[in-house]
Structure formats: C-alpha cells, structure tokens
Amino acid sequence: MLDLKVIRNTPDVVRKALADRQDDPGKVDRLLALDSEFRQLQVRIDGLREERNRASKTIGAIKTGKAEGDVAVLQEDMRKLGDELKTLEERQKEIELERMDPAGGVLFTIPNIPHETVPVGPDESANVEVRRWGTVPTFSFGVHSHDEVGEGLGMLDLARATKLAGARFVLQIGPLARLERALYNLMLDLHTQHGYTEVMPPAIANEETLTANGNLPKFKDQLFKLEEWPYYLIPTAEVPLTNIRRGEILDAAELPMRMTAFTPCFRSEAGAAGRDTKGIIRVHQFDKVELVKVVHPDSSYDELESMVNDAERILQTLGLPYRVVALSTGDLGFNAAKTYDIEVWFPSQNKYREISSCSNCTDFQARRGQTRFREDGQIRFPHTLNGSGLAVGRCLAAILENYQREDGSVALPEALHPYMGGLTELRRA
RNA sequence: GGAGAGGUGGCCGAGCGGCUUAAGGCAACGGUUUGCUAAACCGUCGUAGGGGCUCUACCUCUACCGGGGGUUCGAAUCCCCCCCUCUCCGCCA
Structure with missing residues (x-):
C-alpha cells in the first residue's frame, strides 16, 4: 500500500502512476473524499471522548469524596453522550472500511508508483x-x-x-x-x-x-x-x-x-x-x-x-x-x-x-x-x-x-x- | 484430542472497576563526575491517528495491556468467543 500522506500531498503523482498503469486515476479522488470525511469524524469523536473521559474522572473523584457534585446528573449526561458517540463511531467504521480495509478499501486497490526509469507503455x-x-x-x-x-x-x-x-x-x-x-x-x-x-x-x-x-x-x-x-x-x-x-x-x-x-x-x-x-x-x-x-x-x-x-x-x-x-x-x-x-x-x-x-x-x-x-x-x-x-x-x-x-x-x-x-x-x- | 497455568512497553515485572497520566527494575541514549574504565547521580526513554500553530520546533487530544465483541458514566482489571505459549496426559513422523 501507498502512504496515505503521499496521496494527500501529491495526488497528481499518484494519478499519473495509475494512468501509466492503465488503471483508474479516479481512485485517488474517491480516496481523498473518504479520507476527508474520516478525519472530520475523527475530530468530533475525539472531542466527545475527551469530554467523557473528563466526566468519568470527576465521577470517580466525587465517589471517593475528593470532589463535590451530582453523580446522577453526570451519568445521565454521559449516557446520552455515549449514544451520540456510538453513532459517530459506527459511521466512521463504515468509512474506514471503504478507505483502508485490506479486503477492498480504496487504498488497497492502488498499486505501487512505477520508478522513473520504468518504460511507459500500455502492455x-x-x-x-x-x-x-x-x-x-x-x-x-x-x-x-x-x-x-x-x-x-x-x-x-x-x-x-x-x-x-x-x-x-x-x-x-x-x-x-x-x-x-x-x-x-x-x-x-x-x-x-x-x-x-x-x-x-x-x-x-x-x-x-x-x-x-x-x-x-x-x-x-x-x-x-x-x-x-x-x-x-x-x-x-x-x-x-x-x-x-x-x-x-x-x-x-x-x-x-x-x-x-x-x-x-x-x-x-x-x-x-x-x-x-x-x-x-x-x-x-x-x-x-x-x-x-x-x-x-x-x-x-x-x-x-x-x-x-x-x-x-x-x-x-x-x-x-x-x-x-x-x-x-x-x-x-x-x-x-x-x-x-x-x-x-x-x-x-x-x-x-x-x-x-x-x-x-x-x-x-x-x-x-x-x-x-x-x-x-x-x-x-x-x-x-x-x-x-x-x-x-x-x-x-x-x-x-x-x-x-x-x-x-x-x-x-x-x-x-x-x-x-x-x-x-x-x-x- | 483431554486437563491445568499463562499472554502487560525492547526485556523483566506490579497492577485485578476510578488515587495509572501502566509502578518499579534492566537495557538503551544524553549529561554531570572521572587520569582511563567502572560505579554513582540527573535527565530522556512505546506505537499510531488527529487537531492547533509563528510548521524539522512547540502545544494538545484520541486510541492501543494477545485478537474480537459485551457490561459500565468509567475496563489492563468483570463477562463471552477466538488465537498463541508453557506443563502434564494421549496420539504420532
């Protein structure tokens, strides 16, 4: 597989490689679209996890008498947050499969980039x-x-x-x-x-x-x-x-x-x-x-x-x-x-x-x-x-x-x- | 195939629901000391993916304790399935 960062940074190189190989250069754009969506989800998911981690720590502190607060309210909030998180995680998992799954993700259908000394030709x-x-x-x-x-x-x-x-x-x-x-x-x-x-x-x-x-x-x-x-x-x-x-x-x-x-x-x-x-x-x-x-x-x-x-x-x-x-x-x-x-x-x-x-x-x-x-x-x-x-x-x-x-x-x-x-x-x- | 015991960072090893941000040690790397070596002391010390930014720097978040699922506000820790290693028995080139 290629380095995802290389595809992000130099998509034209990869498109040309695909074209030279008689492959479909459109794979690059499909992959970049998936990648962008994946990362946007990543940001939201990480944010929610961070919030939950904090709250859980607070609950623990309250229970051991090191902090003051209403445990029940926090737990209820986190239950709701957990539901939202689960939805986003499932969504991200689907995109991840399309993006990176070895059994059919777009990244795994992109072949290696030919060296500059390789003769260019159809067959x-x-x-x-x-x-x-x-x-x-x-x-x-x-x-x-x-x-x-x-x-x-x-x-x-x-x-x-x-x-x-x-x-x-x-x-x-x-x-x-x-x-x-x-x-x-x-x-x-x-x-x-x-x-x-x-x-x-x-x-x-x-x-x-x-x-x-x-x-x-x-x-x-x-x-x-x-x-x-x-x-x-x-x-x-x-x-x-x-x-x-x-x-x-x-x-x-x-x-x-x-x-x-x-x-x-x-x-x-x-x-x-x-x-x-x-x-x-x-x-x-x-x-x-x-x-x-x-x-x-x-x-x-x-x-x-x-x-x-x-x-x-x-x-x-x-x-x-x-x-x-x-x-x-x-x-x-x-x-x-x-x-x-x-x-x-x-x-x-x-x-x-x-x-x-x-x-x-x-x-x-x-x-x-x-x-x-x-x-x-x-x-x-x-x-x-x-x-x-x-x-x-x-x-x-x-x-x-x-x-x-x-x-x-x-x-x-x-x-x-x-x-x-x-x-x-x-x-x- | 049967019975039991285990899988935690490069290695050893603690932890068995929240004082873990995975203790402690070894190894490694940088430094101090030293005539040299050793020792001692101080510091650094996993991987990956994001975000910020004044972009080789720096700040920050998330995930990962054999693999996968589940319970929970919270899992290395509890439950289920699988894989692997070790010991004994059986079988066997």
Whole structure:
C-alpha cells in the first residue's frame, strides 16, 4: 500500500502512476473524499471522548469524596453522550472500511508508483530488452520440446502425474528426478556463496501473511486453500520470506537482509486454461529457489541490479542463453515499482520464456506488513525486493531442450556433474 | 484430542472497576563526575491517528495491556468467543 500522506500531498503523482498503469486515476479522488470525511469524524469523536473521559474522572473523584457534585446528573449526561458517540463511531467504521480495509478499501486497490526509469507503455509490447547473454543453439535435426525429450528418456511421465493428481502436475523418475535436486542445490550453493542466508520456511501460510504480501484478497483465486483451515499453500517463497519480520521494528544495522529459500510453489493457474498446456512450463506445483532482500531505501535500486545479476549467474553457470527485459508500466505487477524479467531460450518454441522475475517493491510491501526500521531515532520503512533465482522446473525444461541430442540423449552442463554423482548425460536406460 | 497455568512497553515485572497520566527494575541514549574504565547521580526513554500553530520546533487530544465483541458514566482489571505459549496426559513422523 501507498502512504496515505503521499496521496494527500501529491495526488497528481499518484494519478499519473495509475494512468501509466492503465488503471483508474479516479481512485485517488474517491480516496481523498473518504479520507476527508474520516478525519472530520475523527475530530468530533475525539472531542466527545475527551469530554467523557473528563466526566468519568470527576465521577470517580466525587465517589471517593475528593470532589463535590451530582453523580446522577453526570451519568445521565454521559449516557446520552455515549449514544451520540456510538453513532459517530459506527459511521466512521463504515468509512474506514471503504478507505483502508485490506479486503477492498480504496487504498488497497492502488498499486505501487512505477520508478522513473520504468518504460511507459500500455502492455508487454512496451517492455524493453536490456541485454542478451549466450548463443542460441542451432540444431541439425528437428528439435523436440522438453516434454518430448523427457518422456523419450523414460524419465518424465505426465500421463501418470495426471492419474496421481491431475492435469498440470509433474512426475520425474530416476536421473531426471535427481536433476531437479541437483539444480536447486546448485542454486542454493551459489546464492549462499554470494551473501544470501539460506532459509527453510513453511510451505503453508495463513491469511495475515498472504494479506501482508498482497496475495490476498486480490489474488485469492490463484491460491490453493486448505479446506476447513484458514491456511493456503504458498504460491512462492516470497510470501513467507517477506513476512518474517512483519510487525517488527528492526535496527538499521540489520539491513540489508538477503535471504534465499528453496520451496515448492502452488498455483491454481485460474484463467490460464489453454495456455502452455503442453509440458511442464505452467503447472500447479513447481520448485523454486527464491531471493528476497530487505534493504535500506537509499540502496534498493542498486540491490535490484545485483539481484538480477545473481539470478543471471545461474543461467551463465548452466550455459543457457537468456535475455533480460525491463517491464513497462502496463505490465508491472501490483506491488512492484520496477521489475526485470529474465527469459531463457526455448528452442522448440523458438523464443525466450520467463524463468525469473526480479522486483523492487520499495516500501509498498513493508508498509502493508508494518515492517519498519529505526535509524537515528527515526522510524522508516525498508524496501523489499524479490526475485526468482530460479524457477527450477523451467530451468530443467530449458536444459532438456537446449542440450538435447539427435539420439534423444541430453548432455548435462559441466557445473551439474558433481551434483549428479558424476553423471554427464541423460540417456534412456 | 483431554486437563491445568499463562499472554502487560525492547526485556523483566506490579497492577485485578476510578488515587495509572501502566509502578518499579534492566537495557538503551544524553549529561554531570572521572587520569582511563567502572560505579554513582540527573535527565530522556512505546506505537499510531488527529487537531492547533509563528510548521524539522512547540502545544494538545484520541486510541492501543494477545485478537474480537459485551457490561459500565468509567475496563489492563468483570463477562463471552477466538488465537498463541508453557506443563502434564494421549496420539504420532
């Protein structure tokens, strides 16, 4: 959420941000109207409470013989005042819900303000490619999609995954199952070597946690909920990691916090029917190594650049060609002020596909979760960043495609050999 | 799952309808003293939202004692519901 004071003081900035995002700038004016009414009520309510507090104190003094007066008259007056107060309080509560309620208040429908360096544009067509790395491989034979390669090896069985759970689930067997483990071990090893603290969080989160992260209530239909429980399967480790210090005031010396975590991720993929139905690109359960930083506001954009580099390093280590794209205002996520996507090359689709998304959420998430830090007596909100480092399943799919050979076997990148117990290729048994 | 005991400021801990404006202590910060350190002494010392104003200051009000509701002129204190922690029992990877 944005700072209400920022919206009051610089409404034009927020209106422009909404317009750039193809959102409704009128939200600002609706919010300001509610805010004004709320504050007027606040003044009257506080005045009445003050009067009541005084009178109650007087009644107490009279009863203990420290003052003179008619208790009955005062009590009757305060009863009437109490009725009036109750009416005003109920009114204010209604306005408060419209203004600030996480489940639908106007403030919570206003997205983060894009950074000045974000390209302005209506949708993904306005995204800007920042750089490319690696050489796109050429094949002297007809390339196969990753699922064809995996099934050809006898190590990927999507039909039986469907029997076990349903469509959009994955079953890997033998060396391909081990490849999954090898990949996330490699990722965690590299990230921890570069200053990230490894974290193993719960894969289930409660409503408060998901609300603070912005997944609830807006994206409820993207989540798997546990029946009979107020719990959800996490859609990403970003959810628990950004909530670890929720509601706390940190010491400035604790910043920056850099964390990495491997978790399964669960997404309903509601609304994605028909998209990426083939293969394991878009599934209900996938593994991901996540990067999260909680940093001082002054350094957050530098931290974003280094986070992207940290994610890129994985692809470089694996020798997978990719490009980095800066998202435009129209494509930016709700929480993000700036986002880079990393897209890896998929030969069978003849295009780059997203394998990581790294965002600076500035103070937007921290404010929502009331994560703060104290510096020179001042209390401020830190900036939070999150990025995939990387999506393991998509990484595995990219290896199957980019390293496939004509005979159906797949070479393994050298960096993985130690993680595969010396195995240098995948070959049908 | 059953029985009991608890949740009060950064921490410890008193308070159990009005002398609380949440005592006292520890820690922290500023100062005095000191050759240095320590000690002692003095002061400051929660968060949030309003209002005033001569607007980085200052004055002032309100809310918050796990969360939510209720009783009352008045609730940390009484009542109801929920959450969490601890101890014991049961079950269990």
